[in-house]
Amino acid sequence: MENRVIIGGQWGDEGKGKIVDALSRDVDWVLRYQGGANAGHTIHIGQEKHVLHLIPSGILHEGVRCLLGGGMVIDPWSLRDEILALEQRGHEVRDRLHISATATLLMPYHKRLDELRETRLKRKSIGTTGRGIGPAYLDKIQRTGLRMGDLLMPTENLERKAIEKILSANEILSEFYDAEPLPARVLAEELVVLAQFVAPMVVNPYDVLRPVREGTETALFEGAQGTMLDIDHGTFPFVTSSNSTIGGALTGTGLPPRVLGDINGIFKAYCTRVGNGPFPSELLGEKGDALRDAGGEYGATTGRARRCGWFDLVSARYAVDINGMTGVIITKLDVLDDMAAIQVATAYELDEDEITTYPVLSEALPRCRPVYREFAGWEKPTVDCRRLIDLPAAARKYLEFLERELGTLIVGVSVGRDREQMIWTETGVTT
Ligand code: GDP
Ligand code: IMO
Ligand code: MG
DSSP, rough: OOEEEEEEEESSSSSHHHHHHHTTTTTTTEEOSSSSOOOEEEETTTTTEESSSSSTTTTTTTTOOEETTTTBOOHHHHHHHHHHHHTTTTTTTTTTEETTSSSEEEEEHHHHHHHHHHHHHGGOOOOSSSSSHHHHHHHHHHTTOOOOGGGGOOHHHHHHHHHHHHHHHHIIIIIIIIOOOOOOOHHHHHHHHHHHHHGGEOOHHHHTTTTTTTTTSSSSEOSSGGGGGGGGTTTTTTTTTOOOOOOHHHHTTTOGGGHHHHHHHEEESEEEEEEOHHHHHHOOOOHHHHHHHTTTOOOOOTOBEEEEOOHHHHHHHHHHHHHHSSSEEEEEGGGGGTEEEEEEEEEOOOTTTTSOOSSTTTTSSGEEEEEEEEEOOOSSSOTEEEEGGGGGGHHHHHHHHHHHHHOOOEEEESSSBBBBBBOOOOSOOOO
16 A cells, blocks of 8 residues: 555544554554644444544554654653553554654643643633643743653653653642642652653654655554644634644654655544534534434543534635645545435635635634535435445435535545445545
8 A cells, every 4th residue: 555644624533543444454654643642533343442542543453563753742641541451452552652752741730731721711712622732732832841752861860850840830830820739759750650661662753764764664644633623724723732734744753745645634424523613514403413413423532522513615625725635535424324415515605705715814714604505315324335336326426526526536435433334436436
């Protein structure tokens, strides 16, 4: 297989984990390039369900090597729990899991600061996952944070450094937020123990990725979150703190653009968002509830009910364009199986005008009203379809419309949560 980048095309939770798992069998490497334990990537294999937050979704394939890239923010407490949970279920992990020394270390005070900041923002809160993502990236950008490579320093130095950082975070906690300080010595000692656990996995990414750079080994790049949550290109400020778009795959691994290969955007056949911020095609009330029930739309990380709505072509075309997607994969088509009618937002109404170009300044977005086009539902199960011709005609018509409007080929359609429930179609869906 060629190298490929998997990017969320909407507001996250598009089914990236399932797709990365399905594609991992034939690659040497799976590389996570941004984000942290805010991600929740779900994989179902038969009766087994895994939710991965930090570990790349290729880990369930023996022999595939996985890297937590330098663009990530890594909470070593969560990472240890995730590794042990996989090992308890019989998956060998530590020999194949590598952690970039340049990744940012996420500490308990980042999580605490995330929670306190959200509480303080009240009605203006972002609705973060509470995993400390914003504060950890802040420490990186302002050049004060620790990195995973720092876990390799001699124990006394690490302990001293950690105490220093925790005490300085405690000043903010008590002075700005009037909150309890964190127990510096206890946490620093825990970190020292964790450092011994993760140290054997910490690598120099420039060295280990040499074969990928030179083209002798293949890589699948696994994005977290989605295009509309990107810090630069998403619905700012209701976004995450990293580049979940294509640039993140480069800066988050240190690999050059020529190795990226295909760029595949993942889109649900409808749309969801978890957390606050504009969502033009959101369905409120019973219609939204129906979609949530059909799709089991509850957050894999926080368990929050996801907001649900129809496919939004305006933001989806934007996602295709800014990432340079060479193909897209539509997931959860089966969730629409029982719907009598399906809508797609083809344009927005904005202050009396009809626009089809995504307004990048998100101030305009809350005023955008979707313009829908309606499709007849197929009202037949698609879960056993494995070829395009197995799909009901109305489902094919819906996919052909999306393909035409997105201006790029649909190269895969997912019709269920299991690895095998896929239709692969390298030549697109239009016959
Ligand atoms: P990710 O964050 O993009 O990896 O997506 P999540 O794992 O957060 O959410 C996607 C959810 O949809 C998970 O529960 C998956 O098991 C499930 N899923 C993925 N693809 C399909 C599909 O084609 N059909 C159905 N019914 N469920 C799917
Ligand atoms: P995966 O990889 C969906 C959302 C949060 C919040 C905003 C900022 O599973 O698709 P953060 O904790 O990152 O500071 O929260 O981003 N968010 C996600 N929504 N899927 C995710 O990841 C998300 N990661 C963050 O809900 O609105
Ligand atoms: Mg998710």
